[in-house]
Amino acid sequence: MSEKENNATPMGKLGKYGLIDHISGKIELQNRSTVKGIGDDAAVIDSNEGYTLVSTDLLLEGIHFNLIYTPLRHLGYKAVIRAISDIYAMNGTPEQLLIGLGISSRFMVEQIDEIITGAGLACNKYGVDLAGGDTTSSLTGLTISVTSLGNVEKTKLVRRDGAKPNQLLCVSGDLGAAYMGLQILEREKKLFEEDGHIQPDLTGYDYIIGRQLKPELPVEVLTKLKNAGISLTSMTDITEGLASDLIQLCKASGTGCRIFNKQIPIDFETSRAAEELNIDPLVPALNGGEDFEFLFTVPLEMYEKIKQISSVSVIGHMTEKGSGNYIVGADGSEVELTLPL
Amino acid sequence: MSEKENNATPMGKLGKYGLIDHISGKIELQNRSTVKGIGDDAAVIDSNEGYTLVSTDLLLEGIHFNLIYTPLRHLGYKAVIRAISDIYAMNGTPEQLLIGLGISSRFMVEQIDEIITGAGLACNKYGVDLAGGDTTSSLTGLTISVTSLGNVEKTKLVRRDGAKPNQLLCVSGDLGAAYMGLQILEREKKLFEEDGHIQPDLTGYDYIIGRQLKPELPVEVLTKLKNAGISLTSMTDITEGLASDLIQLCKASGTGCRIFNKQIPIDFETSRAAEELNIDPLVPALNGGEDFEFLFTVPLEMYEKIKQISSVSVIGHMTEKGSGNYIVGADGSEVELTLPL
Numbered sequence: 001m002s003e004k005e006n007n008a009t010p011m012g013k014l015g016k017y018g019l020i021d022h023i024s025g026k027i028e029l030q031n032r033s034t035v036k037g038i039g040d041d042a043a044v045i046d047s048n049e050g051y052t053l054v055s056t057d058l059l060l061e062g063i064h065f066n067l068i069y070t071p072l073r074h075l076g077y078k079a080v081i082r083a084i085s086d087i088y089a090m091n092g093t094p095e096q097l098l099i100g101l102g103i104s105s106r107f108m109v110e111q112i113d114e115i116i117t118g119a120g121l122a123c124n125k126y127g128v129d130l131a132g133g134d135t136t137s138s139l140t141g142l143t144i145s146v147t148s149l150g151n152v153e154k155t156k157l158v159r160r161d162g163a164k165p166n167q168l169l170c171v172s173g174d175l176g177a178a179y180m181g182l183q184i185l186e187r188e189k190k191l192f193e194e195d196g197h198i199q200p201d202l203t204g205y206d207y208i209i210g211r212q213l214k215p216e217l218p219v220e221v222l223t224k225l226k227n228a229g230i231s232l233t234s235m236t237d238i239t240e241g242l243a244s245d246l247i248q249l250c251k252a253s254g255t256g257c258r259i260f261n262k263q264i265p266i267d268f269e270t271s272r273a274a275e276e277l278n279i280d281p282l283v284p285a286l287n288g289g290e291d292f293e294f295l296f297t298v299p300l301e302m303y304e305k306i307k308q309i310s311s312v313s314v315i316g317h318m319t320e321k322g323s324g325n326y327i328v329g330a331d332g333s334e335v336e337l338t339l340p341l
Numbered sequence: 342m343s344e345k346e347n348n349a350t351p352m353g354k355l356g357k358y359g360l361i362d363h364i365s366g367k368i369e370l371q372n373r374s375t376v377k378g379i380g381d382d383a384a385v386i387d388s389n390e391g392y393t394l395v396s397t398d399l400l401l402e403g404i405h406f407n408l409i410y411t412p413l414r415h416l417g418y419k420a421v422i423r424a425i426s427d428i429y430a431m432n433g434t435p436e437q438l439l440i441g442l443g444i445s446s447r448f449m450v451e452q453i454d455e456i457i458t459g460a461g462l463a464c465n466k467y468g469v470d471l472a473g474g475d476t477t478s479s480l481t482g483l484t485i486s487v488t489s490l491g492n493v494e495k496t497k498l499v500r501r502d503g504a505k506p507n508q509l510l511c512v513s514g515d516l517g518a519a520y521m522g523l524q525i526l527e528r529e530k531k532l533f534e535e536d537g538h539i540q541p542d543l544t545g546y547d548y549i550i551g552r553q554l555k556p557e558l559p560v561e562v563l564t565k566l567k568n569a570g571i572s573l574t575s576m577t578d579i580t581e582g583l584a585s586d587l588i589q590l591c592k593a594s595g596t597g598c599r600i601f602n603k604q605i606p607i608d609f610e611t612s613r614a615a616e617e618l619n620i621d622p623l624v625p626a627l628n629g630g631e632d633f634e635f636l637f638t639v640p641l642e643m644y645e646k647i648k649q650i651s652s653v654s655v656i657g658h659m660t661e662k663g664s665g666n667y668i669v670g671a672d673g674s675e676v677e678l679t680l681p682l
Contacts, residue, residue, distance in 0.1 A: 008449035022450065031436045033492075034470040043473035045437060045490065047388040054395070055473065056488050058441035062480040095372045096386060100399035100486055108349035109363065129375040132384035132396065139403040140481035145441055147397050147488045149386065151374075 040160045040252070041089040041236055042150075051157055053150045055086035061141030069185045072111055074213045076118025079146045081215050082239065084126055085292055087150035088217055089237035091158035094150040097123060099133040102143030115144075126217070163234040163253035163297040169316045170306060172221040172293045174265040175242055176281060179288025180273040181205065181212030187277070207269045215292045222294065224309050235296035241289040243337045247325055249295060256323035259316030259337075262330055286327070287340045377500065382430040382577055383491075385498065392498055394491045396427035402482030410526045413452055415554045417459025420487045422556050423580065425467055426633055428491035429558055430578035432499035435491040438464060440474040443484030456485075467558070504575040504594035504638040510657045511647060513562040513634045515606040516583055517622060520629025521614040522546065522553030528618070548610045556633045563635065565650050576637035582630040584678045588666055590636060597664035600657030600678075603671055627668070628681045 035051060036044035042055035059065065059082070065075055084094035099119060103112060116130075123130050128148070163169075188200035202209055225232065234253055238245045242264070250257050266281050274281040297318060298306055306312060316328075325337040376392060377385035383396035400406065400423070406416055425435035440460060444453060457471075464471050469489070504510075529541035543550055566573065575594055579586050583605070591598050607622050615622040638659060639647055647653060657669075666678040 008451055010446075010449060013450070022454075029470045029472070030465070030468055031470050033436055034472050036472075043437060043439065045393075045472070047390075047393060049389050052386075052388060052393055052490075054437070054439065054488070054490060056397070056439040056441050056475055056486060058443050058475045058477050058484060058486050060443050060477060060479050060481075060484060063443075063478055095374055096384060096395070098384065098395065098397040098488065100397050102399050102401050102404075102484070105351075108351060109354070110349055113363075124371070127371055129370045129372050130379070131370070131375050131377075131386070132379050134397055134399045136399050136401060137404055138401050140401075143399060143401060143443070143484055145397060145399050145486035145488075147395070147439065147486075149393075149395060 036159065041086040042092070042148075044090070044157065047151070050151050050153050051092070053087050053090050053092045053152060054147065055083065056145065056147040057082050057086075059144040059146070061143070067142070069189055070213065072114035073118035073121075075144070076115035076120075077122045077214055079144050080119050080122035080126070080128070081217060081292060083146035083148035084128055084150070085217055085237045085239065087148050088219060088222060089235055089294060090150075090152060091156050091222070091232065091235060092150040092152035094126060094128045094148050096131040096149040097128050098131060098147040100143075100145035101133070101135045102138035103135065104138045104141065107142070126219070158232045158235045158296070159252075160234055160236050160249050161252035161254075163249060163255050163318045165255055165318050165320045166300050167233055167297040167318045168300060168303060168306065168314050169246075169257055169259060169295070169297055169318060170312050170314050171238065171242070171265065171295050172218040172311055173291070174267045174270065175238065175286075175291050175293065176274070176284030176288045177208045177211040177267050177270045178215060178290040178292075179212075179284035180270045181208035181210070183277055183279070184209060184273055185212065205269065205273060207267060208273055212290070215290065217292055218294065218311060221309070221311050225312075228305055228309060230298055230302050230305055230309070232296045232298055235294055238291040238293045238295050239289060241287040241340065242291070242295065243286040244289075244339055245295055247337060247339060249297075250318070250325050253318070254321045256319035256321060257316055257325050258319055258328055259326070260328050263313055263315045265313040265315075286337070382427040382501065383433070383489075385431070388492070391492050391494050392433070394428050394431050394433045394493060395488065396424065397486065397488040398423050398427075400485040400487070402484070408483070410530055411554065413455035414459035414462075416485070417456035417461075418463045418555055420485050421460050421463035421467070421469070422558060422633060424487035424489035425469055425491070426558055426578045426580065428489050429560060429563060430576055430635060431493060432497050432563070432573065432576060433491040433493035435467060435469045435489050437472040437490040438469050439472060439488040441484075441486035442474070442476045443479035444476065445479045445482065448483070467560070499573045499576045499637070500593075501575055501577050501590050502593035502595075504590060504596050504659045506596055506659050506661045507641050508574055508638040508659045509641060509644060509647065509655050510587075510598055510600060510636070510638055510659060511653050511655050512579065512583070512606065512636050513559040513652055514632070515608045515611065516579065516627075516632050516634065517615070517625030517629045518549045518552040518608050518611045519556060519631040519633075520553075520625035521611045522549035522551070524618055524620070525550060525614055526553065546610065546614060548608060549614055553631070556631065558633055559635065559652060562650070562652050566653075569646055569650060571639055571643050571646055571650070573637045573639055576635055579632040579634045579636050580630060582628040582681065583632070583636065584627040585630075585680055586636055588678060588680060590638075591659070591666050594659070595662045597660035597662060598657055598666050599660055599669055600667070601669050604654055604656045606654040606656075627678070
C-alpha cells in the first residue's frame with residue numbers, strides 16, 4: 001500500500017460516479033480518433049465512415065451475481081445483455097463481444113460451457129459475434145468481464161449530454177421488476193437455508209424473476225421511435241436505477257429535471273411483490289437497477305407522436321441547470337433525487 | 342452448480358489454451374465485419390478503410406500480481422502494457438484503452454489514483470487514450486480488466502497463422518528476465534516475513550526487477566523491421582512464455598518448429614539470478630512469461646537482412662505440420678516443447 005493512512009480518502013466517500021469523475025479528471029485525450037472518452041455509455045471512436053462504439057463491464061461474484069440462485073447459462077446471457085445495452089444506448093448496433101473469465105479451480109469445464117452457451121444464445125438473438133476474450137484462473141470468485149463493440153452512422157449517434165430544458169423525459173418498458181425478482185429469490189433462499197426441505201415457491205412471480213434472471217433489451221422500441229420519425233436528443237440505459245442514471249444524464253447535459261411519481265411505469269407483479277415485502281414500489285423503480293430499459297429525451301413537439309408509441313412512458317421533463325432533479329408526488333410534494341450510497 | 346459431478350471435467354484437464362479451443366469450437370460468427378474472432382492476439386474488425394483491432398485481458402490479485410511487492414502505479418502501468426502488447430502483436434497501432442476496476446472496500450481513493458496514474462503514464466508514452474471503463478466494488482481482491490483498441494492498414498495485418506515451413510523464427514529482446522525478477526522479489530519477501538528487520542537487498546537486480554515491475558514494449562524493433570523492408574509472415578507477443586506462445590503460433594499456422602537452445606537470448610543478469618536460485622536459465626526463458634517481447638517469422642531469404650537488426654535473435658525455423666515442436670540442445674539432443682500445466 002503506497003499511501004499513508006492520514007492522506008487517505010475512503011472509497012465510500014466518492015461513490016461509483018464520484019470515482020469515475022475523479023478518474024476522468026486526470027485523463028487527457030491524445031488521438032483524433034477518440035471522439036468521446038469516459039462519461040457516456042460507450043466510448044466513441046471515429047472510423048471514417050461511421051463511429052465505432054466500445055464499452056466494457058466487470059461482473060463479480062457476490063456483487064453482481066449469486067451463484068446460489070443464478071443458473072450459469074442465465075449468467076452468461078445476462079452478461080451479454082449488460083454489455084450490448086451500452087451500445088444500443090448510444091443508438092448503435094452491437095456487432096462484436098469479448099468475454100474475459102476468471103475461474104476458480106472449483107469450477108468444472110461443463111460449468112464454463114453453460115456460461116458460454118448462455119452468452120452464445122444472447123449473441124445469436126442480438127446478432128453479435130463473440131470475437132475474443134481472455135481466460136485465467138482465479139483465487140477467489142468467478143469474475144466476468146464483457147466488452148462490446150458496435151457502430152453507428154455519425155449523424156445517428158445519441159449521446160448522454162444532448163438533453164435541453166423543456167424536453168420530454170421518457171422511459172421504455174417498466175421499472176423495478178428485476179430488483180423485486182431478486183428480493184423474491186433472496187426470500188426463498190433464506191427460507192431454504194432455514195429448512196432444507198422447503199422447495200422454493202416462485203409461482204406468480206414469473207415476470208419479475210424473468211426480468212432478474214433473463215433480461216431482454218427493448219430494441220423494438222428504438223425501431224418504433226425511428227420509424228415514427230422521432231429523433232432522440234439524449235439517451236442512456238437504466239442499469240444502476242432510474243435515479244442514478246437520470247442524475248448522470250442531467251449532469252452530462254447540464255440540466256435539471258422533474259419527474260412525476262404517477263408516471264413512472266411499474267408492472268402489477270412488481271407492485272404486488274413490493275407490497276408483500278413491505279417495500280414502497282417506487283424504491284425499486286428508482287433505485288433497483290438492472291432494468292435494462294432506455295431513458296431518453298425528445299423535443300416537446302414530439303409529445304403527440306410519442307404518446308402513440310406503445311411501451312414508452314413520458315415521466316417528466318428537463319429543466320434549467322441549477323434547478324435540481326426532483327420527483328413530484330401525487331400531492332404536489334417535491335423530493336430531490338439522490339444517488340444511493 | 343448446474344452440472345452433476347459425474348459428468349464433470351476439471352478445469353486443469355484442459356488448461357488455458359484447451360479451454361479457449363473448447364470455447365471457440367462453440368462459436369459461429371454472424372457479422373461480415375468480424376474478420377477474425379477468437380484465436381489470435383486481438384479480434385479483427387473490418388472498418389472499411391482498415392481493420393479495427395480489439396483485445397481484452399483480465400488481471401486478478403493473487404494470480405497476476407501480489408500487492409505486497411507491486412507498487413500500484415507499476416500495476417497500472419503494466420496493465421496497459423499487457424493490453425496494448427496484443428495490438429502491436431498484430432502489427433497495429435493502439436489508440437484507445439478501457440479499464441475496468443473491481444475494488445474492495447479496504448482500498449482508498451488515493452490508491453486507485455496510483456493505479457490510474459500508472460496507467461496514464463503508459464498511455465502517454467505509447468500514445469493511447471484511456472477512453473472508458475467500469476468501476477465496481479469487489480468482495481474479494483482487486484480485479485482489473487483492460488481492453489485495448491487499435492487499427493492497422495489491411496495489407497499490413499500480421500496474424501498468428503501465417504507462418505510456413507522453413508521460415509525463420511525470431512524473437513525480440515531477451516527472455517526469462519521478468520520471471521527471474523519475480524523470483525528475487527519473492528525471495529526477499531520471504532526473508533522479510535521471517536525477520537521484519539531485514540531490508541530487501543535488490544542491488545544488482547535492477548534489470549530483471551525492472552522487467553517484472555515496469556515492462557516496456559520493444560516497439561522500436563517493429564519500426565526497424567519495417568524500415569529494413571522485412572515483412573513478417575506471422576507474429577504474437579510473448580506473455581505466457583516462449584514455449585506456450587510458440588506452440589500457439591505453430592498450431593495456428595499448421596506447422597511444427599525447431600528452436601536452438603544456444604540461440605535463445607537470455608540476459609546475463611537473468612542467468613546470474615537463475616544460477617543463484619539453482620534454476621536452469623532455460624526454464625524461465627521458455628516458461629517464465631511476461632516477457633512482453635515479440636515472436637515472429639520471416640521468409641528464409643531475409644536471413645542476411647534480419648541479422649543486421651539489433652535486438653532480434655533468430656532462434657530457429659518452422660517445419661512441416663506433424664513434425665512436432667522441438668528444442669535442440671548443444672549436443673544435438675531434441676526435446677519436445679510442451680505447455681506448462
